[in-house]
Amino acid sequence: MKDDIILDLAREVLETETEAIEQLSLRLDDSFIAAHHLMLSCKGRVVVSGIGKSGHIANKIASTLASTGTPSFFMHPAEAGHGDLGMIASDDLLIALSNSGESDELLVIAPLLKRRGTRIIAITGNPHSRLAKLADVHLDASVPREACPLNLAPTASTTTALALGDALAVTLLQARGFSAADFARTHPGGSLGKRLLLTVHDVMHQDERIPRIPTGATVAQALVEMSNKALGMTAIVDEHGKLKGIFTDGDLRRALENGHTAIHEVLVSRLMTKNPIVTHPDKLAAEAAAIMQDRKIFGLFVVDDESRLVGAFNMHDLLRAGIV
Numbered sequence: 001m002k003d004d005i006i007l008d009l010a011r012e013v014l015e016t017e018t019e020a021i022e023q024l025s026l027r028l029d030d031s032f033i034a035a036h037h038l039m040l041s042c043k044g045r046v047v048v049s050g051i052g053k054s055g056h057i058a059n060k061i062a063s064t065l066a067s068t069g070t071p072s073f074f075m076h077p078a079e080a081g082h083g084d085l086g087m088i089a090s091d092d093l094l095i096a097l098s099n100s101g102e103s104d105e106l107l108v109i110a111p112l113l114k115r116r117g118t119r120i121i122a123i124t125g126n127p128h129s130r131l132a133k134l135a136d137v138h139l140d141a142s143v144p145r146e147a148c149p150l151n152l153a154p155t156a157s158t159t160t161a162l163a164l165g166d167a168l169a170v171t172l173l174q175a176r177g178f179s180a181a182d183f184a185r186t187h188p189g190g191s192l193g194k195r196l197l198l199t200v201h202d203v204m205h206q207d208e209r210i211p212r213i214p215t216g217a218t219v220a221q222a223l224v225e226m227s228n229k230a231l232g233m234t235a236i237v238d239e240h241g242k243l244k245g246i247f248t249d250g251d252l253r254r255a256l257e258n259g260h261t262a263i264h265e266v267l268v269s270r271l272m273t274k275n276p277i278v279t280h281p282d283k284l285a286a287e288a289a290a291i292m293q294d295r296k297i298f299g300l301f302v303v304d305d306e307s308r309l310v311g312a313f314n315m316h317d318l319l320r321a322g323i324v
Contacts, residue, residue: 061161101128122139214239217236222236233312
């Protein structure tokens with residue numbers, strides 16, 4: 001195949017699938033609303049099932065629902081017919097995916113579940129199929145044609161079914177008042193979860209690991225403390241532990257550039273930065289990182305509501321935590 005033919009075919013696939021989703025959007029009606037309310041009122045879990053390519057889409061829909069506030073899991077219909085059906089209770093809800101609506105594996109388990117009182121939503125490409133007629137709610141996911149040139153491989157039909165599942169997940173998310181913090185709690189291992197969950201308190205150095213010296217200390221003492229604590233800075237605190245200023249590597253360089261002599265004997269309070277930028281332990285670490293990037297500073301000290309020093313961290317700590 002020539003390169004231009006490859007690109008033409010790829011564009012045709014995308015255009016076919018786009019057209020299928022656009023038609024689905026225009027076709028949404030009261031059935032979608034009924035499915036939404038049925039899922040929202042479900043007191044159990046939403047079980048999503050399908051065979052073949054529809055099974056892969058069902059698995060993805062179940063995963064999306066579970067991560068956005070709707071307890072859900074995927075069940076393979078063949079395994080369901082060999083004992084896993086016992087995992088579904090009467091207050092659960094089944095979403096059955098089948099483009100033809102005639103998948104034998106689903107047609108075996110669906111009537112059994114319905115007799116138990118389990119409600120069923122069918123997503124098919126055939127509103128006259130047995131599965132569609134068996135369901136409490138049928139969602140029409142039919143497509144004019146597949147994107148496959150042979151009109152055989154599930155392409156547009158699976159894309160449409162997936163998009164329909166996403167639409168249900170998002171409307172349920174909104175109806176439940178599912179927030180970014182809720183999303184983070186279901187994704188604690190991901191970078192988004194860390195950015196939405198980790199606080200300054202989770203990443204900061206505490207107690208003896210905080211670099212600090214009294215207001216009467218010299219630059220020599222400050223350098224020893226900075227070297228021991230390895231944060232590139234030290235806090236200057238009064239007798240009550242309140243932060244009065246900070247001294248950094250940058251302050252030392254500026255002092256030398258300004259011609260200070262006998263620098264080691266100079267009181268650090270003469271060279272420190274007063275009223276430094278600080279943060280609070282309850283602040284999100286991602287927010288603190290944004291402040292540091294915006295102000296072009298490498299580290300921050302952490303104070304409580306009484307301006308007492310309680311922690312310190314630098315950009316390396318944020319990198320180790322996966323915040324930046």
